[in-house]
Amino acid sequence: MSALAAAAPETRFAAGLHALRANRAAMLSLLIVAGFAVLALLAPWIAPHDPTEGDLLRRLQPPAWMEGGEAAYPLGCDALGRDILSRLIHGTRVSMSIGVAVVLAATAIGALLGLLAGYLRGGFDVAISRVVDVLLGFPYLIFAIGLMAVMGPGLANIVLVLVIKEWVMPCRVVRAETLAAREMDYVEAARALGETTAHILFREILPNILSTLLVVATFRMAAIIIIEASLSFLGLGVQPPAASWGSMIADGRQFMLDAWWVSTLPGLAILALVLAINIASQGMRDAFDPGLRA
Amino acid sequence: MTDIASPPLLRLVGVAKRYDLRRGLRRLLQPAEGNTVHALDGVDLEIARGETLGVIGESGCGKTTLGRVALRLQEPSAGRVEFDGIDIGSLDARRLRALRKRMQIVFQDPYASLNPRRSVGQIVGRGLALHGGATTSAERHARVAALLERVGLPRAAMARFPHQFSGGQRQRVAIARALAAGPDFLVCDEPVSALDVSIQAQILALLGELKRDFGLTYLFISHDLSVVAHVSDRVAVMYLGRVVETGPSRRILSAPAHPYTRALLAAVPRLDARDAPPRQRLTGDLPSPLRPPPGCRFHTRCPEAREICRRVSPAPIQLAQGHAVACHLYSGAAP
Numbered sequence: 001m002s003a004l005a006a007a008a009p010e011t012r013f014a015a016g017l018h019a020l021r022a023n024r025a026a027m028l029s030l031l032i033v034a035g036f037a038v039l040a041l042l043a044p045w046i047a048p049h050d051p052t053e054g055d056l057l058r059r060l061q062p063p064a065w066m067e068g069g070e071a072a073y074p075l076g077c078d079a080l081g082r083d084i085l086s087r088l089i090h091g092t093r094v095s096m097s098i099g100v101a102v103v104l105a106a107t108a109i110g111a112l113l114g115l116l117a118g119y120l121r122g123g124f125d126v127a128i129s130r131v132v133d134v135l136l137g138f139p140y141l142i143f144a145i146g147l148m149a150v151m152g153p154g155l156a157n158i159v160l161v162l163v164i165k166e167w168v169m170p171c172r173v174v175r176a177e178t179l180a181a182r183e184m185d186y187v188e189a190a191r192a193l194g195e196t197t198a199h200i201l202f203r204e205i206l207p208n209i210l211s212t213l214l215v216v217a218t219f220r221m222a223a224i225i226i227i228e229a230s231l232s233f234l235g236l237g238v239q240p241p242a243a244s245w246g247s248m249i250a251d252g253r254q255f256m257l258d259a260w261w262v263s264t265l266p267g268l269a270i271l272a273l274v275l276a277i278n279i280a281s282q283g284m285r286d287a288f289d290p291g292l293r294a
Numbered sequence: 295m296t297d298i299a300s301p302p303l304l305r306l307v308g309v310a311k312r313y314d315l316r317r318g319l320r321r322l323l324q325p326a327e328g329n330t331v332h333a334l335d336g337v338d339l340e341i342a343r344g345e346t347l348g349v350i351g352e353s354g355c356g357k358t359t360l361g362r363v364a365l366r367l368q369e370p371s372a373g374r375v376e377f378d379g380i381d382i383g384s385l386d387a388r389r390l391r392a393l394r395k396r397m398q399i400v401f402q403d404p405y406a407s408l409n410p411r412r413s414v415g416q417i418v419g420r421g422l423a424l425h426g427g428a429t430t431s432a433e434r435h436a437r438v439a440a441l442l443e444r445v446g447l448p449r450a451a452m453a454r455f456p457h458q459f460s461g462g463q464r465q466r467v468a469i470a471r472a473l474a475a476g477p478d479f480l481v482c483d484e485p486v487s488a489l490d491v492s493i494q495a496q497i498l499a500l501l502g503e504l505k506r507d508f509g510l511t512y513l514f515i516s517h518d519l520s521v522v523a524h525v526s527d528r529v530a531v532m533y534l535g536r537v538v539e540t541g542p543s544r545r546i547l548s549a550p551a552h553p554y555t556r557a558l559l560a561a562v563p564r565l566d567a568r569d570a571p572p573r574q575r576l577t578g579d580l581p582s583p584l585r586p587p588p589g590c591r592f593h594t595r596c597p598e599a600r601e602i603c604r605r606v607s608p609a610p611i612q613l614a615q616g617h618a619v620a621c622h623l624y625s626g627a628a629p
Contacts, residue, residue, distance in 0.1 A: 126318075185401040188367060191367055194392070203412075208409070208410065
């Protein structure tokens with residue numbers, strides 16, 4: 001068995017990790033995402049000021065490097081004299097926790113329904129696919145605005161509304177991959193051994209879909225962060241005085257000409273996080289998706 | 295080897311498998327004719343315990359479907375499959391799962407039949423976990439190692455993943471997986487077709503040894519006549535979903551009765567042209583299983599086709615002990 005000894009001792013996953021590490025843009029982006037995650041986790045300890053407490057004497061105070069700025073308030077203050085840096089840090093917490101919560105829940109639900117629809121086919125598949133088609137037909141924001149208006153604002157409701165719409169994304173991908181995987185001989189072999197449907201779905205098929213699922217989840221997380229910001233911008237998301245990037249942009253838009261920093265800085269935060277997530281997931285797709293690799 | 299007296303291990307009675315290509319509403323709007331694939335049509339076969347039945351035919355003739363239906367991996371559209379006297383079509387899911395211990399399958403493509411995300415130890419260990427009664431993981435570990443060594447792989451293979459093996463080694467893993475359940479019947483669906491010729495002989499030799507050691511019965515599917523002749527006690531020749539001739543392999547090789555079998559044999563390349571039987575070249579392609587020809591399905595390509603062949607489907611005729619052919623040439627009904 002000389003070929004056995006010669007074979008590279010790494011799994012496909014390890015090869016993917018290796019490829020990912022070689023991708024500098026993706027690694028830098030991952031670092032940025034990790035930085036935001038640390039900010040989100042440690043927000044109360046990192047933020048220099050209370051994000052909700054305003055000092056009206058510092059109303060629209062410019063950032064530290066501009067005339068009239070102050071080192072204690074490095075990014076300036078908003079219309080109520082609240083520290084923008086502290087609000088950005090706390091806003092990271094809102095954006096990331098909503099992004100993670102929605103993506104986790106939607107992926108779990110979507111993957112399960114996609115596996116079942118793709119493997120069982122028949123009536124269940126038809127029913128699920130029609131629901132998916134209908135949900136896809138709604139524009140995201142219209143759907144979310146409508147439901148949020150009915151259910152009322154609040155963190156839990158945002159997550160719930162977004163999950164109701166978002167599960168279709170992983171579901172479609174998993175269903176398509178399952179349709180392909182169920183025709184593989186190893187699934188037939190598992191059936192011939194008398195494996196249960198649960199074993200075939202979760203032990204035979206799911207591990208082969210996992211890397212695709214990971215890529216979809218990260219891509220969608222970027223989209224969810226933008227949608228949450230949009231909802232908060234429209235006043236349907238996180239309610240004042242709590243800080244959210246979207247609502248911060250909304251707060252500052254009437255002072256855009258006099259105090260550009262109030263709106264622009266949260267906008268840059270969204271740009272940085274979403275761009276970093278997208279580049280990182282692009283790198284992960286290149287590394288893990290065997291369809292794109294030689 | 296063929297002991298006529300003992301009851302067969304596997305028996306197929308009038309088995310048919312049709313695939314309706316129409317989906318949903320089209321079933322109401324389109325006719326079934328021309329939209330149904332006739333993969334198997336009225337197949338009767340018996341496999342005696344300890345026997346190797348070779349099934350041969352061109353690609354698309356239904357051999358693979360036959361193997362799947364025999365294990366009830368696919369439901370037959372009509373007919374009955376009996377395993378050791380049990381009608382496996384009547385079993386509920388739980389009983390069928392228990393019976394799967396006794397019947398296993400080895401697939402053609404060892405690159406598709408092993409899950410790339412599961413280690414060889416996990417792949418081979420499942421049969422033991424499900425059917426082998428190996429309860430402790432230490433016991434399972436030892437038995438997987440023994441099985442791997444039995445099929446000619448080092449025990450260290452256990453911790454490795456399929457992509458670290460060559461095609462022949464993968465096929466050994468697939469054979470070990472099938473053996474782990476402890477079967478007495480094995481469907482070998484073109485088990486060597488995807489392998490290099492030098493590896494083919496090794497795998498065939500391994501299958502022969504295992505058959506002896508474990509007292510296995512094989513349904514051996516292949517399109518390669520020389521492989522089938524080498525391993526089989528009896529041969530069934532299939533054409534477009536029907537069995538056209540069955541008989542002991544030696545007899546099929548030396549005295550083929552059906553014009554299709556003769557054409558298959560004549561197509562085998564020979565080194566010495568003087569040995570060659572007169573060439574009976576097949577003309578035309580296999581007709582579409584969507585619209586199988588009426589009467590004898592072979593009449594469109596048969597050099598001996600007559601008027602009756604176009605109208606009447608020939609019934610199998612016993613030519614000798616265990617040798618049957620479905621052809622009007624032998625029915626005496628020909629004009």
